[in-house]
Amino acid sequence: METPQSQKEAAIKRKATKVAAPGDLPSSSEEDEEEEDSDGPAPANPNHTAKSRNQAAAAPIQPSDPATATKSSKSTPLSQLSRREREALQAQQAKERYQKMHAEGKTDEARADLARLSLIKEKREMEAARKKAEKEEKEAAEKDRAKEIDEKERKKREAAMGGGGKGKKGKA
Numbered sequence: 153m154e155t156p157q158s159q160k161e162a163a164i165k166r167k168a169t170k171v172a173a174p175g176d177l178p179s180s181s182e183e184d185e186e187e188e189d190s191d192g193p194a195p196a197n198p199n200h201t202a203k204s205r206n207q208a209a210a211a212p213i214q215p216s217d218p219a220t221a222t223k224s225s226k227s228t229p230l231s232q233l234s235r236r237e238r239e240a241l242q243a244q245q246a247k248e249r250y251q252k253m254h255a256e257g258k259t260d261e262a263r264a265d266l267a268r269l270s271l272i273k274e275k276r277e278m279e280a281a282r283k284k285a286e287k288e289e290k291e292a293a294e295k296d297r298a299k300e301i302d303e304k305e306r307k308k309r310e311a312a313m314g315g316g317g318k319g320k321k322g323k324a
Contacts, residue, residue: 233241254262
């Protein structure tokens with residue numbers, strides 16, 4: 153059996169090595185002591201395995217150019233790639249194929265876009281032709297109006313000049 157003294161010392165040790173409960177924050181003095189004491193690296197995440205660290209270290213750096221990315225991944229056979237890598241590669245290749253077909257106008261979406269754009273283009277051309285015709289009509293109407301005004305002014309001048317002559321003829 154343990155003596156009361158040894159039990160007391162064990163209780164003090166347990167209390168000193170108290171496990172932090174969620175929500176417990178260390179005081180600023182404890183943080184400073186920890187920073188001074190911990191000269192080594194932070195403890196490793198127990199969820200990370202040696203295999204995953206090796207894969208992360210050996211992971212190729214993806215170049216910014218997608219064309220070179222596919223060439224480097226094609227150099228390794230598909231059987232050596234993991235399922236996720238293989239699926240990512242296949243998805244990337246499918247996306248590139250779709251973009252190529254879309255640029256060539258072979259996809260349904262591209263056809264719909266082209267049809268919509270042709271309708272918009274046709275509508276704009278019709279609108280431009282209508283505006284041009286209205287402008288020509290307006291100019292023709294202004295010319296007619298200017299001719300009518302000139303004709304009226306000419307008649308008024310003739311009447312003013314001719315009216316004075318008629319009066320003399322009537323008196324004589």
